[in-house]
Amino acid sequence: MTETKEVKEEPKTEAPKVFKAKDKRPDPKKTRIFSEKAFDVDSWKPKTELGKKVKNKEITNIDQILDAGIRILESEIVDTLMPDFTTELLMVGQAKGKFGGGQRRTFRQTQKKTAEGNKPSFGTLVVLGNNNGYLGLGYGKSKETVPAREKATRNAKLNITKILRGCGSWQCYCKSPHSIPFQVEGKCGSTIIKLMPAPKGTGLRIASECNKLLAAAGIEDVWSQTIGRTRTTINLVSACFSALKKLNNTKIKQKNTEDLGIVIGEK
Secondary structure (H helix, E strand, C coil): CCCCCCCCCCCCCCCCCCCCCCCCCCCHHHHCEECCCCCCCCCCCCCCHHHHHHHCCCCCCCHHHHHHCCCCCCHHHHHHHCCCCEEEECCCEECCCHHHCCCEECCEEEEEEECCEEEEEEEEEEEEECCCCEEEEEEEEECCHHHHHHHHHHHHHHCCEECEEECCCCCCCCCCCCECCCCEEEEECCEEEEEEECCCCCCECCCHHHHHHHHHHCCCCEEEEEECCCCCHHHHHHHHHHHHHHHHHCCCCHHHHHHCCCEECCC
C-alpha cells in the first residue's frame, strides 16, 4: 500500500492595498468638520460668577447672556447652553508646491529662525455655529496642531454672537430670514467685503471659506463684493465676520422689521 502525505496549506496573506489613479481616495475635505466629546456638566468647576449661575441653572438660555451684553470668559458656558453646535476648520494654510500651487491646508505653518534651529508653529481658524442664527469665529496658534485647534475652538465659543437675518432683496420680498436685511461692509487689514441681500435660490455667491461662515449662521442667499488682498484667507474671513456683527449695531424701525422679516438669533 502507498502512503499519502498530507500537505498543510499555508494561510494566505493579503498584500497591502495600493491606491491607483482610478481608485477613489478618501476625500480630505470631508474630514474638516469634527465633533467634540460630550461635555460633562457635573465635572465642570466654574471660576466666574456667570459660570456658577449657568451650572446652578439660574441661567438656562444663552440669549439671557448675549442680550445683557455680558462677556463670556468660560467656554464651558457655551457647551452647557448650546450643545447642538458644530465646528469646522477653515482652509487657511497651504502646502509646499511649485509657483505657489500647493494644496490648501487647515493649518498655516510658520517658522521662527533661531540659533538652535527652526521652531515651527501652527495656526488655524475655527467656525462655530448652529445653522440657525448663532455664530462664532476663533483663531488659535501653538507649536503643535492639536493644541492650536483646541485654542481656536475655545476662542470661537468665547466670541459667539447672534446674527440678524431677513429678506432685504427687492426681487424677492418673501419676508423669510433666508438672507440679510440690508447691505453691510466689513474690513480687516486691506481686505474689504460687502454683503448684499439676494433673492431665494441665488445661493451664497461668495468665497468658499466665507461660504462656510455664512452657512454656519443660517444664511442661504447673499451677493458679495471684495476689495483688496483677498488671498489672505484669515483677513477675508475676519472681515466677513465683522460685517455680520454690524447687522446687530443698526437700529431698525418696527415697521421695517416686519416688512423685511427680520429675525435675530433662532427663528
